Amino acid sequence: MEITLSIESILLALGLTLIAGMSTGIGSLMAFFTKATNTRVLSGALGLSAGVMVYVSFMELIPEALDGIEIVYPGKEGMIYVLLAFFIGMGIIAAIDFFIPEDENPHEFHFVNDAGGNGKPKERLKRTGLMLALAIGIHNFPEGMATFVSALDGLDVALPIVIAIAIHNIPEGIAVSVPIYHSTGSRRKALWYSTMTGLAEPVGALFGMLFLLPFWTPTVGALLLAAVAGIMVYISFDELLPGAEEYGHHHFAIGGVILGMVVMAFSLLLF
Numbered sequence: 001m002e003i004t005l006s007i008e009s010i011l012l013a014l015g016l017t018l019i020a021g022m023s024t025g026i027g028s029l030m031a032f033f034t035k036a037t038n039t040r041v042l043s044g045a046l047g048l049s050a051g052v053m054v055y056v057s058f059m060e061l062i063p064e065a066l067d068g069i070e071i072v073y074p075g076k077e078g079m080i081y082v083l084l085a086f087f088i089g090m091g092i093i094a095a096i097d098f099f100i101p102e103d104e105n106p107h108e109f110h111f112v113n114d115a116g117g118n119g120k121p122k123e124r125l126k127r128t129g130l131m132l133a134l135a136i137g138i139h140n141f142p143e144g145m146a147t148f149v150s151a152l153d154g155l156d157v158a159l160p161i162v163i164a165i166a167i168h169n170i171p172e173g174i175a176v177s178v179p180i181y182h183s184t185g186s187r188r189k190a191l192w193y194s195t196m197t198g199l200a201e202p203v204g205a206l207f208g209m210l211f212l213l214p215f216w217t218p219t220v221g222a223l224l225l226a227a228v229a230g231i232m233v234y235i236s237f238d239e240l241l242p243g244a245e246e247y248g249h250h251h252f253a254i255g256g257v258i259l260g261m262v263v264m265a266f267s268l269l270l271f
Contacts, residue, residue, distance in 0.1 A: 007224040008211070009151075009152060010025065010209060011150070012151060012155075012206050013147075013148045013149075013151030013152050013158070013204060013205065013209075014148065014206070014209070016147060016151045016158055017116070017144050017147040017148050017151065017162075017201050017202050017204070018201070018205075019162060019166065019250055020143075020144075020147050020161075020162045020165040020166045020198075020201055021131040021140065021144060021165075021198035021199055021200065021201030021202050022035040022195065022198050023165075023166035023167070023169040023170055023173070023198060024136075024170070024172055024173030024194050024195055024197050024198035025173060025181075025191060025194060026166075026169075026170050026173060027169065027170035027171055027172060027173025027174040027176075027177065027194060028122070028173045028174065028176070028177035028190055028191045028194035028195065029149045029191070032250065033228070037046060039248065039249060040198045040249050040252050041183075042170075042171055042244075043244045043245075043248070043249040043253045043256070044244075044249070044252040044253065044256035044259075045167050045168075045170070045256060046167070046240045046241075046243050046244035046253065046256065046260055047239050047240070047244040047252065047253035047254060047255065047256025047259075047260065048164075048167065048235075048256035048257070048260035048263075049164040049165075049167040049168040049236075049256075049260065050164075050236040050240035050241050050244065050256075050257055050260065051202065051256060051257035051258060051259065051260025051261040051263075051264070052160050052161075052163065052263065052264050053164050053232040053233070053235065053236045053240070053259070053260075054160060054166040054232070054233060054236050054257075055159050055261040055264040055265065056164075056264055057228075057229035057230075057232075057233050058229070059164070059264075059265070061225045061226065061228055061229040061232070062082065062086065062225075062226060062229050064139065064222070064225050065082045065085070065222040065225040065226040065229070066078065066079060066222075067222075068121075068218050068219070068222030068225070069081055069082055069219055069223070070250060071218055071219070072218070072219050081223060082222065082223070082226045083226075084235075085222075085223040085224070085226035085227045085230070086225055086226045086227065086229055086230040087230055088227030088230065089226065089227030089228060089229065089230025089231045089234070090230040090231070090233065090234045091109070092142060092227070092231065093142055093230075093231045093234045093235065093238075094238075095143065096138060096141075096235060097170060097238065107134045109271035111220040117145075123183070126179065126180060126183035126184060130193065132183040133176045133180075133193045133194070133196065133197050136172045136197040136200075137196065137197045137199075137200040138200070138203070138233065139171075140172075140198065140200040140201045141168070141201070141203065141204040141207075142199045142231055142236070143165055143231070144162070144200060144202055144203060144204025144205045144207075144208070144209065145204040145205060145207060145208040145212075146160060146227075146228040146231045146232065147162060147165060147201065147205065147229070148204070148205035148208045148209065148227055149208060149221075149224045149225065149228050150187060150214070152221070159258070160252070160263075160264055161232070162223060163262070165201070167174055168183055168227065168235070168239070168240055169198055169201075169245075171243065172193075172194075172197065172198075173194040173195075173197070173198070175193040176190070176193055176194040177190040177191065177193070177199055178190075180193050180194075181226070190263045197210075212224070237256070241253070244256065244257075
């Protein structure tokens with residue numbers, strides 16, 4: 001695997017990560033300017049995001065990782081290292097989920113309209129929004145690192161991942177903005193907090209740049225791609241697919257998964 005770590009490629013990786021993270025602001029705007037968010041669209045979009053992530057993980061990132069590590073560790077030895085990195089990536093994101101209390105875990109806040117009309121006092125509702133913002137920000141940090149690492153491997157790998165992460169960040173922005181907006185009546189505060197959760201992704205990218213690039217080798221790059229694949233697969237099965245199902249539109253969710261895989265397959269053929 002050949003990775004050119006020029007200033008241009010690093011800046012491009014940071015820029016793509018910023019774009020993916022800031023899409024939480026789009027979710028916030030959707031919450032403000034639609035009376036009832038179209039859950040069919042959200043369900044299909046989450047399914048599409050999962051399809052893209054799963055397909056690119058197994059059909060692009062893992063093969064890239066195997067090609068890169070064969071330079072130093074050919075055969076089964078390299079495959080073992082790649083598989084270990086894949087499951088370590090899963091373990092990292094699973095640990096983050098485990099240490100976030102269930103009530104503040106973004107995975108437990110599924111329905112867009114749950115925040116309104118549930119009888120919570122405004123202060124408690126505001127606290128819910130703030131804790132969701134903190135939890136989602138923590139959750140987005142490794143996603144930023146994953147996006148940054150994948151972007152270093154080229155636009156053909158990075159763009160689908162950026163789009164997938166951006167899509168699944170939109171409902172997270174809604175989840176944060178709705179309780180804050182309904183508790184404070186301030187669109188500005190709701191937009192601010194939801195956007196700040198997305199900034200955790202470029203912060204994660206900066207962390208990756210500062211602490212990973214000094215030790216960068218083709219082997220390190222290969223192992224990181226495998227770990228990214230593990231993170232992507234875990235997010236898909238733990239967050240995106242359950243979230244898509246719980247919006248109540250099973251066939252839209254499955255259709256989104258299949259469409260995401262088809263789009264990803266044809267996009268890879270074009271490069």
